[in-house]
Amino acid sequence: MLCKRKGDEKMGILVKGKWQDKTLAALKNEGIKADGSFRNWVTPDGSAGPTGKGGFKAQKGRYQLYVSYACPWASRALIMWSLKGLQDYIGLSVTDPIKGDDGWKFSAGADPVLDARHIAGVYVKAKPDYTGVASVPVLWDKETNQIVNNESADIMRMLETAFDELTGDQVDYYPEALRPQIDELNAYLDKSLIGQLSKVSSAKTQTQATYETAVKNVFSVLDELESRLSKQKYLLTDDIPVESDWRLLPTLVRFDIVYYERDHCNLRRLVDYPHLWAYARRLYQTKTVAETVNFEQIKVHNYHPIIPLGPLENWQA
Known part of the structure; x- marks a missing residue:
């Protein structure tokens, strides 16, 4: 992609x-x-x-x-x-x-x-x-x-x-017992969330109906994730994140600052989902992950030459 x-x-x-x-x-x-x-x-x-x-x-x-x-x-x-x-x-x-x-x-x-x-x-x-x-x-x-x-x-x-x-780091984010579930979840998120976000972006040059369908599909998945995370800390476990969690994080990082604003995927923001927002910040604050996220460069890439000042969101809270 x-x-x-x-x-x-x-x-x-x-x-x-x-x-x-x-x-x-x-x-x-x-x-x-x-x-x-x-x-x-x-x-x-x-x-x-x-x-x-x-x-x-x-x-x-x-x-x-x-x-x-x-x-x-x-x-x-x-x-x-x-x-x-x-x-x-x-x-x-x-x-x-x-x-x-x-x-x-x-x-x-x-x-x-x-x-x-x-x-x-x-x-x-x-x-x-x-x-x-x-x-x-x-x-x-x-x-x-x-x-x-x-x-x-x-x-x-x-x-x-x-x-x-x-x-010497033996942490396993693709544990054998969960591999079928991880593979299934990866495929689902790539097709149903990330793939639909791509359709939202391209749909804006097509028809109102195409755009609305794609947006509704995106929020259907986000609603499902919110429900899932109301019962457990991570996508598949309540203990540690797995590969699927880390594959999802870059999309969540960009949701409010890119997809919500640039692509008009704006029924709700990430911060409007209490469990999903808490989950995203939990991942962001793990080890040195925050050092891999550069919000300014994401905005420069997507909005140059006029770079938006917001949104003002505290990922360290």
């Missing part, structure tokens, strides 16, 4: 390693096939993961994580990187919140590994003739000079366990 702001209809893509002001749909109409995602996995011993090839062993200092604070998908990976205490094990490169003419860009010196000026440069370094979207997050292998993975769900999951022997 992609990170878009108002007016981002022409996001731009790489075509045979060259940046072009086109969309994937336009590429498809021209009969040009985009490359697939990078789907290798870092594992404790370097063996192959669920997809891709092997050879990516968990080692201190070997990998670099490329993210944007503005992108909710990158935020998922960033949260897990922080939760699992990987700050001294995996380097971090953060893009500017405003995209340049060539997509996600870096300020000078922001990428100490490749000295890239754009995320597109990271993709071209990995595959000179790459065709497709230059998205974040990206997990880069400094040893072999290639992209390990650029799927947020994959990166989250490998960061959860691959480095445990090195860091």
Whole structure:
């Protein structure tokens, strides 16, 4: 999934390693096939993961994580990187919140590994003739000079366990006993909440009925989550959050400051849900998670050049 702001209809893509002001749909109409995602996995011993090839062993200092604070998908990976205490094990490169003419860009010196000026440069370094979207997050292998993975769900999951022997952090956010429920909940939230939020944004250029349907679908899910959280602290347990909780947090962080205002998804705010609001702040205040959230960059990305002052909400309360 992609990170878009108002007016981002022409996001731009790489075509045979060259940046072009086109969309994937336009590429498809021209009969040009985009490359697939990078789907290798870092594992404790370097063996192959669920997809891709092997050879990516968990080692201190070997990998670099490329993210944007503005992108909710990158935020998922960033949260897990922080939760699992990987700050001294995996380097971090953060893009500017405003995209340049060539997509996600870096300020000078922001990428100490490749000295890239754009995320597109990271993709071209990995595959000179790459065709497709230059998205974040990206997990880069400094040893072999290639992209390990650029799927947020994959990166989250490998960061959860691959480095445990090195860091000593054994907290399991994907416990075996709950895996079927976690997988089911992940799929449900991606389709019924996050997918519907995307429809709300696009529906504003279509019909009133389409917009209203999408908005009502979003709040139906939020109402359901509020009911669920009135009975327990987290989505699946009353003890500790699981992977599904952390995947949901970036959406909740952006709800009042982006979706409510920018997309007119405004039946209710997050703060109008007492249990959901308390839950979101509980996650935000866990360990170092708050350090992965940059409200100002989220607003700059979504509203530039006029940045709203509000809303005034206390996530630390």
